[in-house]
Amino acid sequence: MGAEQIRRWESGALAHAVSDPFGQGPLPWLRGSENYFDDTGQMVPWYADETLAGGGAGGPRTADDVRRQIKGFASGGAVAPGESIDFHVTVDPPQPFSVDVYRIGHYGGDGAAKITTSPRLSGIVQPPPLTADRTVSCHHWWQSWRLQVPSYWSIGAYVAVLTTADGYRSHIPFTVRDSHPADLLLVLPDVTWQAYNLYPEDGRTGASLYHAWDEEGRLLGEEEAAITVSFDRPYAGAGLPLHVGHAYDFIRWAERYGYDLAYAETRDLHAGRIDPTRYRGLVFPGHDEYWSAPMRKAAERARDQGTSLVFLSANTMYWHVELGPSPSGVPDRLLTCRKRRGPGRPALWREVDRPEQQLLGIQYAGRVPEPHPLVVRNAEHWLWEATGAGDGDELPGLVAGEADRYFPRTPLPEHESRILLAHSPYRDGEGVLRHQETSLYRAPSGAWVFASGTFAWSPALDRPGHVDPRVQRATANLLDRICKRD
Numbered sequence: 001m002g003a004e005q006i007r008r009w010e011s012g013a014l015a016h017a018v019s020d021p022f023g024q025g026p027l028p029w030l031r032g033s034e035n036y037f038d039d040t041g042q043m044v045p046w047y048a049d050e051t052l053a054g055g056g057a058g059g060p061r062t063a064d065d066v067r068r069q070i071k072g073f074a075s076g077g078a079v080a081p082g083e084s085i086d087f088h089v090t091v092d093p094p095q096p097f098s099v100d101v102y103r104i105g106h107y108g109g110d111g112a113a114k115i116t117t118s119p120r121l122s123g124i125v126q127p128p129p130l131t132a133d134r135t136v137s138c139h140h141w142w143q144s145w146r147l148q149v150p151s152y153w154s155i156g157a158y159v160a161v162l163t164t165a166d167g168y169r170s171h172i173p174f175t176v177r178d179s180h181p182a183d184l185l186l187v188l189p190d191v192t193w194q195a196y197n198l199y200p201e202d203g204r205t206g207a208s209l210y211h212a213w214d215e216e217g218r219l220l221g222e223e224e225a226a227i228t229v230s231f232d233r234p235y236a237g238a239g240l241p242l243h244v245g246h247a248y249d250f251i252r253w254a255e256r257y258g259y260d261l262a263y264a265e266t267r268d269l270h271a272g273r274i275d276p277t278r279y280r281g282l283v284f285p286g287h288d289e290y291w292s293a294p295m296r297k298a299a300e301r302a303r304d305q306g307t308s309l310v311f312l313s314a315n316t317m318y319w320h321v322e323l324g325p326s327p328s329g330v331p332d333r334l335l336t337c338r339k340r341r342g343p344g345r346p347a348l349w350r351e352v353d354r355p356e357q358q359l360l361g362i363q364y365a366g367r368v369p370e371p372h373p374l375v376v377r378n379a380e381h382w383l384w385e386a387t388g389a390g391d392g393d394e395l396p397g398l399v400a401g402e403a404d405r406y407f408p409r410t411p412l413p414e415h416e417s418r419i420l421l422a423h424s425p426y427r428d429g430e431g432v433l434r435h436q437e438t439s440l441y442r443a444p445s446g447a448w449v450f451a452s453g454t455f456a457w458s459p460a461l462d463r464p465g466h467v468d469p470r471v472q473r474a475t476a477n478l479l480d481r482i483c484k485r486d
Helices: 190-194 244-256 266-271 295-306 470-482
Strands: 035-037 044-045 070-072 084-091 096-105 110-117 130-132 135-139 145-148 154-166 168-176 184-188 228-230 261-265 281-284 290-292 308-311 319-324 334-336 363-375 394-405 417-427 431-440 450-451
Touching: 035 168, 070 184, 084 096, 084 154, 096 145, 096 244, 096 417, 154 244, 168 261, 184 244, 184 266, 184 470, 190 228, 190 266, 190 319, 190 334, 244 261, 244 470, 261 266, 266 295, 281 431, 281 470, 290 295, 308 470, 334 394, 394 417, 394 470, 417 450, 450 470
Parallel strands: 135 228, 184 261, 184 281, 281 308, 290 319, 308 450, 394 431
Antiparallel strands: 035 044, 070 084, 084 145, 096 110, 096 154, 130 135, 154 168, 228 334, 319 334, 363 394, 363 417, 417 431, 431 450
């Protein structure tokens, strides 16, 4: 950046890899010169595996939230084949741009495939975001492109890659869902993704449920962050949500081994657009911290009717949230969580006498500053079968980010059987010795409920530099049993 030293928020660092121990990648369409700044202000590669970072000059450059070279968001939530989805995009300076649409999957190891490319589109500078009480919204942006999703498209997780004529790039994730029968329903955590979205990371306007800015561009904490955030805005930085890679890790692995997947978002669960009891299992692949009452009710009803639940991250269902309509009346476009501020009902599920352990079997214990080994327990259990793992074996780096454990004084869910499959010591930010646990129980309905208790489980499935064959085999053992495979 020469004399104009870029500020950290301009790099997208806050929205992306700084708080993610695994970085963001690998994202195959970004195999170029993507980088971010770490907590020390040093430039580091975007990918966990530096060999994938490339570093070649002349490739696409990531748009930022200050200059807004190109930024955009999708209207509505998940879309079904045969329906349309609208994209609202700002381009500065005005110039032509194109949209390449990718689907996440195995695809012979590529991790994604290009499905279609838009016509050449005219880019305009959209109005500045509207703000009210730290809520940032771009619902007034003009529509830039409507994608009519063909009826023959595969359901799945998609990314629209926006590229300007002069080579700046940003992204818009979206989901194509359907109600067709499948063994497993993958539920993408779009509510939690939006809670972390600090757009715009401009040192002035942006706000998430965690942060906002003061008049001097200093980052403020939760007590002064937004209470309500809008889905009608781009994601900060490069346009991809924090921890989105965890979901993509699971998708690439599961599609590689042929699991029968349907797709939805957490707002679909909230709104009742999907019937979770139709599936043998629901898979929550990444960090899924923010849950509404309808989301929880849907998951509990599914479990009680025999649908298994698989939680592959930690700190799940921690905050209680509400979803409301946009100013124009579109449902579920505003996300509200008061956290611990002001009068009214508490925002933690465990503070309204409904601790998350009553669904998960374990619950959030705290942050893990540095990755620690996951220590295997009860290795004779079928989940660890054919993994080669023995009691006390350490799986390096598998306790990371945040951790869950069993709380003895907190009620457990009704169960026919219950077991802890890992018990892993680690030290928290103050150096206090704590422990993580991985849980599995069987509900009276016959449903299995698995909770990994760590952020590191999904990256161990398919992320270069983090793959662990024992976690891959254990996950397959679990899903095979849920799907009743021979």
